[in-house]
Amino acid sequence: MTDHFSTKLVHGHGYYDEELGHFIPPIFMGxxxxxxxxxxxxxxxxxxxxxxxxxxEENITVEAxxxxxAGIEEAAxxxxxxxxxxxxxxxxxxxxxxxxxxxxxxxxxxxxVRLVEDLTKFGVDVSEVWPDTRDILEALSKPADIVxxxxxxxxxxxxxxxxxxxxxxxxxxxxxxxxNTFVTPYLYKPLRDGAFAVVHSATKYxxxxxxxxxxxxxxxxxxxxxxxxxWRRRLGSTLSAHSAYMVLRGLKTLxxxxxxxxxxxxxxxxxxDDHPKISNVYYPGLNGNPxxxxxxxxLEKKLYGAVVSFEVKDGKEEAVDMLRRIxxxxxxxxxxxxxxxxxxxxxxxxxxxxxxxxxxxxxxxxLLRLSVGLEDEQDLIEDLDEALK
Ligand SMILES: Cc1ncc(COP(=O)(O)O)c(C=O)c1O
Numbered sequence: 001m002t003d004h005f006s007t008k009l010v011h012g013h014g015y016y017d018e019e020l021g022h023f024i025p026p027i028f029m030g031x032x033x034x035x036x037x038x039x040x041x042x043x044x045x046x047x048x049x050x051x052x053x054x055x056x057e058e059n060i061t062v063e064a065x066x067x068x069x070a071g072i073e074e075a076a077x078x079x080x081x082x083x084x085x086x087x088x089x090x091x092x093x094x095x096x097x098x099x100x101x102x103x104x105x106x107x108x109x110x111x112x113v114r115l116v117e118d119l120t121k122f123g124v125d126v127s128e129v130w131p132d133t134r135d136i137l138e139a140l141s142k143p144a145d146i147v148x149x150x151x152x153x154x155x156x157x158x159x160x161x162x163x164x165x166x167x168x169x170x171x172x173x174x175x176x177x178x179x180n181t182f183v184t185p186y187l188y189k190p191l192r193d194g195a196f197a198v199v200h201s202a203t204k205y206x207x208x209x210x211x212x213x214x215x216x217x218x219x220x221x222x223x224x225x226x227x228x229x230x231w232r233r234r235l236g237s238t239l240s241a242h243s244a245y246m247v248l249r250g251l252k253t254l255x256x257x258x259x260x261x262x263x264x265x266x267x268x269x270x271x272x273d274d275h276p277k278i279s280n281v282y283y284p285g286l287n288g289n290p291x292x293x294x295x296x297x298x299l300e301k302k303l304y305g306a307v308v309s310f311e312v313k314d315g316k317e318e319a320v321d322m323l324r325r326i327x328x329x330x331x332x333x334x335x336x337x338x339x340x341x342x343x344x345x346x347x348x349x350x351x352x353x354x355x356x357x358x359x360x361x362x363x364x365x366x367l368l369r370l371s372v373g374l375e376d377e378q379d380l381i382e383d384l385d386e387a388l389k
Contacts (some may be wrong), residue, residue, distance in 0.1 A: 002316065005072060005186065006255050013064035013248060014047075025064035027245045031055035048077060048222070057233050061241040063247050070207075072185045072254075073198050075218035077225045079232055080244055084181065084201025086237035087215030087295030088112055089365065090144070091177065091199060094157070094231035098123030100145040105131035105160075106154040107361050109179065109201075110349045131361070133161040137168050144174040151183040151190065151298075155345040155369040156282045157311050157364040159291040162298065180338070181205070182307055183338035186258045187299050191220050202247050204336025205306075208257050211337075212246035214239050241360035257338070257374065264380065265372040269308045273382050277318070277388045282362065283311040306372040307335055312388070316365035319344055319381075324366075325387040328379055333373030340380055345368040 015025040029369035035053035036043045040360045041240055043051040044059050047067070048308040055062075063081050078186045081087040096102065096119060104116050106128045113128070120126050127144070131153050140147070150158055162178060171175040175196035180188065184205045190198050200206050201216035215237075217223045239247075248259040262285075284295035284305030295304055309316035310317040322342070329340040333348055343349070358364070372380065 002266040008068070008071040009254055010252050013324060014067045015064045025061050027298055028060045028241050031059075035145065044088050048225070048229075049174070054189045056238050059238075059241045059244070061248075062244040063240050063300040065174040065239070065244040065251070066165075068248060068251060069216045069218055070252075073191055073218035074189055074221045075191055075198070076119055076220060078216055078218040079225065079228055080202070080236045080239040080247070081215035081223075081232065082239055083198070083215070084109075084179075084203055084236075085111055085115070086239075087201075087217045088179070088198045088237075089115060090150075090232045090235050090237045091197065091217055091228055091233065092116070092119065092213065095146060095224065095226045096122075096124050097177065099125070101125040101127060101143065102146040102148060103127045103129060103136060103139045103144050103174070104250075105129055105136065105150075105153065105158075106353075107131040107156065107158060107363075108148075109151045109154050109181075110352050112148070112179065114352055118177050131158045131160075133164060135221075136160065136177075138163050140168045140172045140174065141370045143172055146177060146179045147174050148179070150179040151188060152182070152284065152305060152307070154182065155307075155367065156306075157284055157291070157307060157309060158181070159284055159294045159298065160189055161294060162195065164186070170194065173314060179183040181319040183299070183305055184254060186255050187262070187301055187303055187305060193216065196220055197224070201336075203259060203334065205254060206336075208254065208336060209246075209250050209338050210334065212339075214243050214245050214247045217231070218246075221359065239292065244245070244355065258306065259303065260374060261372050262303035264377045265306040265308050265370075267377050268372060268380060268384065269310075272308065272310045272384070275385075277389060278310050278365070279313045280311040280362070305372075307369060308372065309369045311362075311364055311366045311369060311370065314366065316346070319346075319366050319368055322387045326383055327386070328375055328383045328386075335369075337371070338374045340373035340375055341371045341373070
């Protein structure tokens with residue numbers, strides 16, 4: 001019974017207080033508990049066997065969220081962090097050493113790409129490649145330690161053949177890390193295709209309400225988690241109990257939110273594709289999109305996520321004007337929440353990329369990124385139509 005995705009979203013935290021009958025995890029705000037337990041003289045232990053004594057290491061509310069994430073990602077175990085970047089940086093610090101080689105596409109969440117570039121100062125060999133499966137496979141002809149991918153790139157939604165890359169990574173001795181933030185475990189589970197670990201900015205769809213900052217990592221084996229756990233403790237990037245509760249609360253509706261938002265996103269992508277003021281629409285669910293065949297192979301539900309990027313014909317002026325004119329949709333960074341948001345990548349996330357590379361990637365001055373929320377489909381289309389007039 002508990003094997004189905006939607007049931008795991010609601011009950012997968014596994015929390016149950018036998019004494020009081022509570023089955024919804026409370027927020028354990030205390031950062032300490034008795035250590036050792038006065039009755040047994042032994043430390044209390046978590047499900048993973050670590051000691052329960054101090055909240056930077058372990059907390060029952062956070063553990064409940066980690067159980068739920070491990071369940072939905074079909075992982076051996078999971079860890080929760082103070083933000084998506086907390087998850088990514090802690091994971092990389094736990095896995096890399098001086099002389100390690102990491103392969104990463106040049107299009108992705110810019111803060112992640114800049115973090116990886118800066119790891120060269122610790123002696124890490126960084127191979128930044130064109131965001132294409134073939135280029136990653138070619139980079140793997142030389143030994144590597146880590147390949148870091150986003151299932152769909154930010155902001156032009158390029159996709160990769162994760163299965164092929166996971167196979168090639170294993171052959172070259174590398175571990176594949178997948179940032180699955182844009183796609184969510186409802187639409188795709190990278191561990192099934194051979195990824196070593198999956199990370200999320202849980203700030204986005206996992207929590208889903210634009211009101212909490214969090215990150216999670218799900219691991220394919222329990223052994224590796226101990227090292228990652230140790231680095232989370234050292235870096236202090238652990239999620240707070242209050243935030244864990246907020247994420248757990250949002251997580252229960254992940255499936256219904258992503259299902260509805262993805263359907264609205266497809267309708268909006270089709271509307272924009274026919275609009276005379278739009279020169280390009282980037283959405284892997286659109287017929288004619290270069291990633292449609294790959295998307296159909298990877299995203300078995302035939303839902304393509306709820307981010308749509310598009311390019312207005314008149315470039316910067318029109319793009320900035322649109323940000324001023326939209327009403328229901330808010331001009332704001334981030335994605336994956338109940339409110340629809342419109343972002344201008346050339347001035348925000350992609351501002352750190354040189355203009356030449358940015359334009360080659362399709363991140364032109366006219367590009368806008370829309371994160372579709374839970375508002376009415378027709379209202380959103382009218383809002384966009386009015387803003388484009
Ligand atoms: C794909 C992706 N990964 C990671 C992050 C970082 O997450 P956070 O903002 O929760 O630190 C973001 C943030 O936008 C993102 O879009």
